[in-house]
Amino acid sequence: MTTAKPLRADAQRNRDALIAKAREVFAAGDFDLRFDDFAQLAGVGTGTLYRHFPTREALAEAVYREELTAMCDRTRDLRATLTADEALAAFLRGFVIHLHTHKGLARTLATLMVTRSGALAEGGQALGQAITDLLTAAVEDGSIRDDVGIGAVMMTLQGICSAFDHPGSQVDADGAVTLLLDGLRRRPA
């Protein structure tokens, strides 16, 4: 999967330059910049841009790849320290905070989930798996209900990501997580 293909020196340089500039642009909130302009800003030709990143989403995914793996790691750390349901809660709370400080990440995840292009790009795929593992563990130790599927949870998360540019989104997103966590608790009666 993680095919390590040796990249020629100049190719690597250009790729890095593109990602670096794109990160700046996203950080500035300019998500809808004309795609070709990413090339110009990075000082490469449009052909080079398209060769490295066939689509806007591919570029976004590369920019946030680090963040994505960090989140995956986080799920594992939490699993090691806390009970399954605590880990789930901690992760989701952290997820919202993380999205808040990286608006571009929210948009990227939303797009990846909607297009589900080629079954989500690699990083999105990994995060999805990590969350699935968290949920599965919590179901197995009986701390959350088992009568609703993972997909239902993912839909809610997709809502959070999609709606994250609206003003006041952080409070609402946190509320949505509260509802989700309480809804997931095993029905007492």
Next chain:
Amino acid sequence: MTTAKPLRADAQRNRDALIAKAREVFAAGDFDLRFDDFAQLAGVGTGTLYRHFPTREALAEAVYREELTAMCDRTRDLRATLTADEALAAFLRGFVIHLHTHKGLARTLATLMVTRSGALAEGGQALGQAITDLLTAAVEDGSIRDDVGIGAVMMTLQGICSAFDHPGSQVDADGAVTLLLDGLRRRPA
């Protein structure tokens, strides 16, 4: 608001033809048809199309206007027959079923919520208000919690609409509603 502006005979005819054709196209699942082609199919010029419907969303909203008002009416009927929380539950269950038989509606609502163009087009606005009323009533009579905002619920609904083209979405959407309703229940302890 509902400004009744008399439309010239030919204008009305063309408008209706556009909506009718668009309804067919959406029913066939072809949501991303080239916008100009809606005009060609309806036998009018592109200028006419744009005059009546400045954007793709405006056309979609017109197509589903009936559905939208029907849903608004439904919230009121349910309020008249059931308790506030029963009405909310019944509405959301019905909502999912409705989306399932009208995939185009799901996509339209998702788009309207994302763009929130001019504070949502008229129909979407009305539906949002109707849902808000349902929630408010349930909060007021104490059947659902009051410590999370309406926005949190809307986020979840946005997720349901956004994810509705994925296969197996109906089951997942129903699960998401289950989680939402249970999450909204006043915490017992």
Next chain:
DNA sequence: CTTGAAAATGGAGACGATCTCCGATTGTAG
């Protein structure tokens, strides 16, 4: 039934974004 003015039409073409193609350039193995 005119008739004149306002309303509406339609479709060619301007525009802006995406993406491709290929001759020129650069890196690297031998």
Next chain:
DNA sequence: CTACAATCGGAGATCGTCTCCATTTTCAAG
């Protein structure tokens, strides 16, 4: 150093969106 392959760059093809305005249609007043 040479030759070959990998990569580059950016002009321009392509495609969807939207505008503009000369022409046609409607309609109310005479």
